[in-house]
Amino acid sequence: xxxxxxxxxxxxxxxxxxxxxxxxxxxxxxxxxxxxxxxxxxxxxxxxxxxxxxxxxxxxxxxxxxxxxxxxxxxxxxxxxxxxxxxxxxxxxxxxxxxxxxxxxxxxxxxxxxxxxxxxxxxxxxxxxxxxxxxxxxxxxxxxxxxxxxxxxxxxxxxxxxxxxxxxxxxxxxxxxxxxxxxxxxxxxxxxxxxxxxxxxxxxxxxxxxxxxxxxxxxxxxxxxxxxxxxxxxxxxxxxxxxxxxxxxxxxxxxxxxxxxxxxxxxxxxxxxxxxxxxxxxxxxxxxxxxxxxxxxxxxxxxxxxxxxxxxxxxxxxxxxxxxxxxxxxxxxxxxxxxxxxxxxxxxxxxxxxxxxxxxxxxxxxxxxxxxxxxxxxxxxxxxxxxxxxxxxxxxxxxxxxxxxxxxxxxxxxxxxxxxxxxxxxxxxxxxxxxxxxxxxxxxxxxxxxxxxxxxxxxxxxxxxxxxxxxxxxxxxxxx
RNA sequence: GGUCCCAUCGUCUAGUGGUUAGGACACUGGAUUCUCAUUCCGGAAACAGGGGUUCAAUUCCCCUUGGGACUACCA
Numbered sequence: 001x002x003x004x005x006x007x008x009x010x011x012x013x014x015x016x017x018x019x020x021x022x023x024x025x026x027x028x029x030x031x032x033x034x035x036x037x038x039x040x041x042x043x044x045x046x047x048x049x050x051x052x053x054x055x056x057x058x059x060x061x062x063x064x065x066x067x068x069x070x071x072x073x074x075x076x077x078x079x080x081x082x083x084x085x086x087x088x089x090x091x092x093x094x095x096x097x098x099x100x101x102x103x104x105x106x107x108x109x110x111x112x113x114x115x116x117x118x119x120x121x122x123x124x125x126x127x128x129x130x131x132x133x134x135x136x137x138x139x140x141x142x143x144x145x146x147x148x149x150x151x152x153x154x155x156x157x158x159x160x161x162x163x164x165x166x167x168x169x170x171x172x173x174x175x176x177x178x179x180x181x182x183x184x185x186x187x188x189x190x191x192x193x194x195x196x197x198x199x200x201x202x203x204x205x206x207x208x209x210x211x212x213x214x215x216x217x218x219x220x221x222x223x224x225x226x227x228x229x230x231x232x233x234x235x236x237x238x239x240x241x242x243x244x245x246x247x248x249x250x251x252x253x254x255x256x257x258x259x260x261x262x263x264x265x266x267x268x269x270x271x272x273x274x275x276x277x278x279x280x281x282x283x284x285x286x287x288x289x290x291x292x293x294x295x296x297x298x299x300x301x302x303x304x305x306x307x308x309x310x311x312x313x314x315x316x317x318x319x320x321x322x323x324x325x326x327x328x329x330x331x332x333x334x335x336x337x338x339x340x341x342x343x344x345x346x347x348x349x350x351x352x353x354x355x356x357x358x359x360x361x362x363x364x365x366x367x368x369x370x371x372x373x374x375x376x377x378x379x380x381x382x383x384x385x386x387x388x389x390x391x392x393x394x395x396x397x398x399x400x401x402x403x404x405x406x407x408x409x410x411x412x413x414x415x416x417x418x419x420x421x422x423x424x425x426x427x428x429x430x431x432x433x434x435x436x437x438x439x440x441x442x443x444x445x446x447x448x449x450x451x452x453x454x455x456x457x458x459x460x461x462x463x464x465x466x467x468x469x470x471x472x473x474x475x476x477x478x479x480x
Numbered sequence: 481g482g483u484c485c486c487a488u489c490g491u492c493u494a495g496u497g498g499u500u501a502g503g504a505c506a507c508u509g510g511a512u513u514c515u516c517a518u519u520c521c522g523g524a525a526a527c528a529g530g531g532g533u534u535c536a537a538u539u540c541c542c543c544u545u546g547g548g549a550c551u552a553c554c555a
Contacts, residue, residue, distance in 0.1 A: 009555050044554055101553070108552095117482040118551060143553050160485070169483050169551095177553040184555050208484055208550040231486080238547060266492095269504095273493060277503050296493080299548065303491050306505040316518085359518045391515065422514070429514095437515050444515060452516050 002034030003198050006060075006067070007188070009041040010052035013249035014059045016302065017203060017233040017241055020267045024230060025201045026065045027268075027290040037195060038070035041188070043181045045075075059250050063260050064283055072195070074187045081182035084190050084220060085144050085175055093219035094175055096132055097124035098142045120145065120172045144176040146185070146212060146219075153211045158199075158228035159295050165211040173212050185209060189216040192225055201228045201292075204299070205240070228292055231271050232299040241302050253307075257330055257364030262311040270300040280313060308362045315361050320354040327354065327367040331375075334368050341375045352462060356454035370453050374462060379449040379471070381478045386445050391437040395479060398442035402476040404428050405443055406469065415465050418457040425457070446475030 006022040008014065014022075029036040038060070040053055053071070060067070074081075088094035097120075099107075108118040125147065136142060150167045157163055175186040182190070192200060207229045217224040233241040241248055247256075253263055261282060268286050269279075272295050281289065315323065331337050342350070357370040373379060386398040393401075408428050414420045429439050440456045447459040447468065460468050 007555095011555080041555065047554065097553095104552085112481075115481050119482090141553090145553095163484080165484075171551075174553050179553075181553090183553070188555090203549095204485070205549055205555090229485085232549070234548080236491085240549070269492065271492090275494070277494080279504060298486050300493090301491060303505085306492065309505055312518090357517095360516075388515085393515095418514095425514080440515050442515095450516090455514060455516085457514060 001196075001198070002029055002032035003037065003196055004029040004034065004201055005037040005039050005070075005192070005195060005197050006065075007039040007041050007191075007202075008056055009044065009047065010049060010056060011047050012049045012052050012055075013251055014056050015241075015248050016250055016253070016267065017248070019059070019063065019250045019263075020233065020270060021201065021203055021230060022060060022065050023063075023264065023267055023286075024272070024290070024292075024295070025199075026067075027286050028199060028201060028228075028292060029068075030287045031290055034198075035068045036065075037072075037197070038067035039191060039195070040071050040073045040075075041184065042073055042075045043184065043187050045179070045181065055251070059254075062254065063250075063264055069195075072191070074182070074191065077187070077191070078181060080194070081186055081190055082176065082180070085182070085186065088146070088175070088216075088219055089144060091219065092147065093215075094144050094146050095125055096127065096136070096142045097145045097172075097174075098127075098135055098140055099123060117169070118171075122172060125172075141178040143174045143178050145172045146175050146216065148172055148212065149215060153214060155210065155214055155224070155227070157207070157210075158226055158292050159231075160207075160229060160297060163207075163210075167211075167215075170211055173209075185212055185216065189213050189220075189222075193217070193220070193222050197225050199226045199228060201230065204229045204232050228295070231296050233270060234299045234301045236301055236303065238299070238301065240299075246302075246304075257366065258307065258311050259314045259326070259364070261314045262307060265314075266307045266310050269306075270302065271296045280310075312362050315364070316358060318358070320351045320358065323358060324350050324354045326364055327371070330365045331368050331371065334372070336372060336376050337368075356458050356462060360452050360454070366452075369450055370448070373448045373450070373453065373459070373471075377467075378474065381446075381449050381475060383479065385449065385451060386442055386475075386479060388441050391441040392435065393438055393441045397434075397438055398445075399476065399479055400432065401434075401439045401442040402446060402472055402479070404432060405439065406472050406476065409460070409465070409472070410469055412465070415461060415468070418461045421457045421460050442475075443472070447471050 004025040006025050008018050026036045042048060057071070085094060089096065104120070107121055111118045148167050148170045153165050153167060155163055173185050174183050176182055210227060214224050235241055235245040237245070247253065250263070264283050264286070265281050268281065268290070272290065274289050275294060318326065328342070331342070353371055353374050357367050360370060361367055387394050405425065405428055408424055412421070412424045425439065429436060432439065444453060444456040444459060447456070447463065453459065454462070463471070
């Protein structure tokens with residue numbers, strides 16, 4: 001039975017790199033009819049953030065990455081780690097170390113100055129049992145360090161193939177901190193074993209410490225799981241994706257209006273592809289098609305351009321009803337929004353409003369400004385929008401367009417048909433002898449106050465006569 | 481500094497000894513459209529360098545270069 005786990009530490013938010021790790025672990029487990037477990041690595045009391053676990057769980061659920069087991073909390077398992085630590089000490093695979101952090105700092109400083117790799121000098125390796133008893137009895141704080149075998153280690157990584165590390169290069173890792181909590185290394189190995197994890201899928205940053213973990217498995221007499229180290233997600237400058245250079249929290253992307261389908265699709269393709277030219281994959285399809293051996297070795301730049309495109313694709317796939325529901329939370333964020341603005345709309349109106357903006361949205365947040373002209377009474381015009389070089393529209397042209405359109409639209413009775421509205425305005429265009437855009441652009445801006453919006457005829461049709469005339473007059477006043 | 485990992489268009493990538501090196505995003509030209517958008521058609525754009533191995537290397541090996549990760553009583 002295949003079993004994977006996602007093991008984040010609750011430091012505040014779910015990193016998009018973490019989201020991808022979770023996704024791949026989930027996909028691999030589900031594809032093999034296995035189990036996907038959640039474990040919270042909260043052994044560092046200093047880094048604990050209130051509410052982080054809950055938000056982590058919520059984000060995973062939002063993306064439908066539902067776990068079958070857990071979450072289990074490492075902070076509640078200190079006894080277990082301690083038990084194995086004692087076992088390791090007794091067997092000579094680990095030893096107590098009384099070195100203070102001051103001494104350790106000093107030691108590293110000297111090693112660095114001497115161009116030596118910083119590494120514990122094993123001062124406490126051969127402490128006698130008596131000395132240990134005396135010093136610990138006197139209340140002196142100590143840690144437990146792993147005694148790394150001074151030999152070569154070979155292991156296989158599912159993504160990277162055969163790897164080799166030298167024991168002499170590996171530091172004697174702290175297993176139990178002086179506060180009695182385990183470090184990642186011990187807790188991780190113990191839990192993965194006790195949870196019967198078969199495949200450890202994690203970020204490449206863990207590759208250098210994998211030898212320590214494997215030696216731990218061996219020292220405890222356990223069989224190591226299969227390892228798969230995922231390539232890193234990168235900043236545009238190709239360094240490890242970090243907060244400094246943009247949003248890294250999965251929540252940020254949800255808030256910006258990216259659909260879960262687009263995020264999952266996008267994240268999945270950062271380091272994996274099906275080998276065909278298909279681009280659009282749902283979570284279910286990914287479960288079907290994903291394979292660890294098609295995962296890339298090199299890191300991937302987290303580049304949002306394609307995400308925008310994907311998001312547009314998924315937005316266009318939505319029914320107007322669904323999309324309307326998805327948009328609503330983003331409308332609510334707007335200062336001008338009031339619930340009764342939407343409550344008074346008929347289902348048909350809602351539907352046609354959504355339909356009018358669906359093709360133009362890249363994110364859910366894009367809908368709000370485009371929908372605003374339908375929902376509020378007065379707009380605060382941005383005059384610069386009325387001039388448009390490409391359309392050959394300037395202030396005078398805008399005034400001309402508005403002055404001539406308003407009477408024509410005032411006479412017009414039938415606003416139910418875009419065709420009729422079009423005919424009406426085409427006459428104005430012919431009368432003025434201008435290009436379509438020269439008339440339509442200022443009208444569209446007058447009605448929407450937006451650079452991007454539904455088309456002019458559509459706006460007029462959806463707004464109806466009263467609002468259309470009111471808007472055009474208001475805009476004309478404003479320009480003059 | 482040390483250890484380890486990695487290397488195809490700007491970006492994500494296909495490719496597993498013989499291809500006009502393919503696709504997507506972005507960019508760009510055009511068509512459709514009532515403007516922006518959407519949609520459609522076209523264009524520019526890559527095998528880091530040097531040695532081998534081979535009849536033949538993007539592909540296999542080595543070196544160089546470049547990039548990255550790790551190097552805590554953080555994960």
